[in-house]
Amino acid sequence: MDTTIRIAGIVRESIVDGPGIRLVVFTQGCPHHCEGCHNPQSHDFEAGYDCELGKITAQLDKNPLLSGVTFSGGEPFCQPQALHELALEVKKRGLSLMTYSGYTYEQLVAMAKTNAAVGQLLDDTDILVDGRFVLAERDLTLTFRGSRNQRIIDMAKTNTSKQVVTMQF
Numbered sequence: 001m002d003t004t005i006r007i008a009g010i011v012r013e014s015i016v017d018g019p020g021i022r023l024v025v026f027t028q029g030c031p032h033h034c035e036g037c038h039n040p041q042s043h044d045f046e047a048g049y050d051c052e053l054g055k056i057t058a059q060l061d062k063n064p065l066l067s068g069v070t071f072s073g074g075e076p077f078c079q080p081q082a083l084h085e086l087a088l089e090v091k092k093r094g095l096s097l098m099t100y101s102g103y104t105y106e107q108l109v110a111m112a113k114t115n116a117a118v119g120q121l122l123d124d125t126d127i128l129v130d131g132r133f134v135l136a137e138r139d140l141t142l143t144f145r146g147s148r149n150q151r152i153i154d155m156a157k158t159n160t161s162k163q164v165v166t167m168q169f
Contacts (some may be wrong), residue, residue, distance in 0.1 A: 012030050023066055027078065053085055060089070
């Protein structure tokens, strides 16, 4: 069991990183290096700091107003085992989980065939925002995403229907 995660930082209360009031964990390390990235400081896998999962769950327990947790980045799926462990704690508390990834849903499904933790984190996720940020597709009017190519995926409906079901906010 992974008990630490490499992070760039945490925002204890956000209303822009998913529906409701959310605690946001910004993971450290990203292979995508999207031009115009909102969090370029999170790209370097050696930067940031190690944080014990217990410190994050303690933050969850301190705030009864939270409706969920968001994993952002960096690239969360570069640390799938530690985030799966944290996601289990999120779910125990009855909170929703939103995950941002530069990978597409289809790429993540393919990755899960050789990395079980990727599949577990994908299964833990209620809402997935997938796809790289594309500067030419940037649109400031979009809710919870930065560029038009990115999808907001309802994972429960996607898992039931076996095809991608997107959400609108």
